[in-house]
Amino acid sequence: MLLVKVAVFCILFLTNSLSAEEFKPLPNKKIYWSFDGITGSFDRESIQRGYKVYKEVCAACHSMNRIAFRNLQDVGFSEEDVKQIAASYQVKDGPNDLGEMFDRPGIPSDYFIAPFDTKEAAAASNNGAIPPDLSLIVKARHDGANYVYSLLIGYQNGEQDENGLYFNPYFSTGRLAMAPPLSEGMVEYDGARQATVENMSYDVVNFLQWAAEPELEQRNKFGFKVVIYLAILTMFFVLTNNRIWSRLYKKKK
Template sequence: MKFFKNIALALTATAALTGAVMAAGAAKHPIQQKWSFDGAFGKYDRASAQRGWQVYKQVCSACHSLKYFRFRNLAELGYSEDMIKAFAAEYEVAGEPDDAGDETVRNALPQDAFPAPFANENAARASNGGALPPDLSLLAKARHDGSNYLFSILTGYEDAPAGFELSAGKNYNPYFKGGQISMAPPLAEGIVEYEDGTAATPEQMARDVTMFLTYVAEPKLEDRHRMGMNVLIFLGILSIILYLSMKKIWKPVKEGKNFYDDAE
């Protein structure tokens, strides 16, 4: 009985500690998902990433920038050069000043970065109730357990628990530090119509845009995986060669012979 009593006390203490941590502003641990890019042989799901690009364009790009992402990077996701040029041409970027020194704009080109939705940070804050929407280029790498974090944030909106004081203009999301997030739930059923016919449920869109943003943050992931496997194969072969060489060199010694006598 004493053993079970101690377990009950430990569980109670753990629950109290967890509540204290949450009250202090810690976020709930991200929902763990299985991703195609996980593991030594992981690869990006191109179809999912293309759908994620569509979600970003139609939903996320209204507030969030991708300042380190260039249109030409879409080639690695399976888009042709003509398609990339067409995507870029939908947007305008700053051009060269004209003869009078006035600013000009031009259609974007594949080598251009994706244009930001706001001219500057002040404009971004003014349009979002004082909150600054983060750039999404590196978010999947900048946050701990980044891919699962993004998925959890996008799907984790819920009603605030009893006794939780939610500030005006904020939304409750336990996966965000402090539980209060300025961004309203961005995904809703049918907000995007996928070109490949996939049902655009909020969870599906969250997975797809997470796949895309993970690629944006780490476009060389597959190259690193291939290089890692090549290094392991090389080291394996080298180990075998060294082992056989060692056996040949030390064989005369083990047999009680002088290596130089055999050489004569």
């Protein structure tokens, strides 16, 4: 009898510890990005396409509060393009002389318009989860660019569990509240580029990287100048040093 009890206990213990075993996410895919390394720079065409993906897909749920329309000029949109993009949105402004809020067309200095007015509204539309603001998401996650790319392409046939969460092996717990946001042909690209999930993910990550770190190119250029300056200075010091010491050395002889 005791033996049976011990056996049952062991089995229960084992199955319990197995199911409680922590989920380990897959390592991120490693992508070659033009912005990597000290000579890295932005692929502006990809960023522009990525903005289209953000605008037509992600912006339905995710805000980007830190980016203003005028910032888009950094990535190659003309002043006229930016005016048009901004004016296609209605912005809440005011209060006016009567103390009332009113809507007006956007102008370049306005920030991107958030899809939800409150966190509660965002959660209510997303199965209780709040879609995070994407302005800094690439910096807010370890190995951000590779991670966001992996997450976007990592969904497996849109499977949902009993809590309405979607399986994704790159997410820390393996399940998240975001449905697979991208599917083949979701945005229309100019030219021959195919709107595959991989291509759209690549472009939107380039866009998100620029948004999170727009000063990257300036910093790289500055870093390069500092390195050259230090190299020249070092050469100068070595030469002076040799000269001073060689004189002393000769005197001693």
